[in-house]
Amino acid sequence: MIIGIDDTDSNEGMCTTYLGALLLEELQEYGNIEALPLLVRLNPTIPYKTRGNAAVALKVKTDCPERVIAHVTSRIEELSRMECEKTNPGVVFIRENDYERLKPVLMSFLEEAVKDVIEIKKAKELISELGIISKGFKNGRGLIGALAACGAMLNPEKWDFTFEHLAYRQKEKWGTPREVDKESFFEADRETYPGTWDTVDLKNRLVVCVPHSGDPVLFGIRGENPEIVTKAASLIRAEPVERFAVYRTNQGTDMHLLQARSIAEIRDMHSYRLEGTISAAPKTLEGGHVIFAVRDRQGAEIDCAAFEPTKNFRLLIRKLVPGDRVLLSGSVTSGTLNIEKIEIKSLAPICREENPECPECGKHMKSAGKGQGFRCKKCGTHSLSKVMFETDRNLETGLYEVPPCARRHLAKPLAREKRRDIRLYPAR
Incomplete structure (x- = not known):
């Protein structure tokens, strides 16, 4: 049974x-x-x-x-x-x-x-x-x-799956601080990534597979097969384990995501993939949360958020500008989409005006007076107007994810992505 x-x-x-x-x-x-x-x-x-x-x-x-x-x-x-x-x-x-x-x-x-x-x-x-x-x-x-x-x-054949090695504490330890050697988790990650993931957060130097609540779990190692998660678990140095179990799971599969054809069909308490265009520049709210708006082809808009726990991911979000085309993955609560991943599909050009360069010496010309254009005093060359230059965005198209410390259980990490049509960030 x-x-x-x-x-x-x-x-x-x-x-x-x-x-x-x-x-x-x-x-x-x-x-x-x-x-x-x-x-x-x-x-x-x-x-x-x-x-x-x-x-x-x-x-x-x-x-x-x-x-x-x-x-x-x-x-x-x-x-x-x-x-x-x-x-x-x-x-x-x-x-x-x-x-x-x-x-x-x-x-x-x-x-x-x-x-x-x-x-x-x-x-x-x-x-x-x-x-x-x-x-x-x-x-x-x-x-x-x-x-x-x-x-x-x-129905084992009908859904994507991963595995998790869960180690449990001795009962008398429940509710007390966990005794673990944090460096051993980084060692285990170096030995087994990308076969395992979300053991640690390298950029934020955090161990993310050890819970903080009073439950019996000592740590949980997630990965592609039972052998690799067991190998990683064997490298952990910590307090004695009462028992362990290797579970087959739907974690890290994006199984929760629905495809949103329009913003009008989006509902609270659901998770989506949504493609749209940035319509309002990101702004940082009190508490460090970054909010911006996305518009779909029908002209409807929705607020999207990179909340403070996403840490360095917010630096990426702040670089977005109106006109950028994106594909977002995340869950909707109180009418706001909480971002789990973002695929930047195209970047809007940002241009700035500059004084023209002298074709002879290469230096920028100076104003020749109101309504008289620009002149290079050294070479005597002349130009009627400023010129437009496209600004380097310091941003590339590709697929980006929140750091492991902010990842939801079901969100598919880039370590599992097999796509060849797109660059994955961040590189390790």
Whole structure:
């Protein structure tokens, strides 16, 4: 059977992936684990998420399904942070003889859960209509992610995937500062990039794969295959690890992005690719956020933002001018598109006036008097007017990304881009 679980954590602690790692070991008492566990990130703009909006799925071969159901349900009741208002766990169980029947409908549900907004009522109605074994706790919102994770497990060939090696702390360490050798993360990055990414942020000299909340995760290494993330994890020097798990994930895939044909169709709590022209020059607001406007072919406009956490990425954004053609990727909240990546497709020319150069000596001429043009005193040459020169923009067309310290889980890093038709920035 396939088991989908979601919403067991809180902003203060616990982690649904930790419960998944625990069950990977415990369920071997009842059968065999048949595949790598899945970590599925859902719509990143949902306001009632806890932290990373992730669900997990496990696949187990067992002769005692009822005992598996009882054990999993018991562990969710025991470990979930039920005291948190936002924590509303859900678990679903898909039996093997239902795989083919449920495969297409749950794949569709997965895509909707990653790209759109789903109400709890819809998940519960679907469970009832399809006869799926489930249990929701409190308002049962976790049933949404649990169903989506099962959809991913049922359709492994239909979505792009990456991997993450998650190491977990010993329980007595939870809530205390993590003891890690920061330099070892930079060493691991040097050894395994671009097979791994978002381990560190080189430009800002930050370790980004170590969380700061009170959850059980010690660190998480993301990459292209299980071998490379495991290699990187083996290079980390840190406090003792209680357990670890390698998850197959949809992280770093851009699975959340919808193609926006026009600004008119853009809605809050959704993520898009949007092509348009810069219509208002970037301005820096209090707090360091950089805002500018983009216009589509129909003349509609939307504000776009590089918020302060994007750090050096804002230097790039400040170089944009009206007339530049761009393709933006990002999520929309309160009518503003929060940029994750930007492809600069073409640059508008910026021209300035200068006094003409003397064709004889090459020096700039001086004004010969009001309405009399320009003259080189040395050579006696004359010109009637100033000349226009195109200014060097100090900017190139290409695809740029926010730094790792500001990257969202689902955003596809340039390390994974295989495009040959465009330059990728920043170079490492």
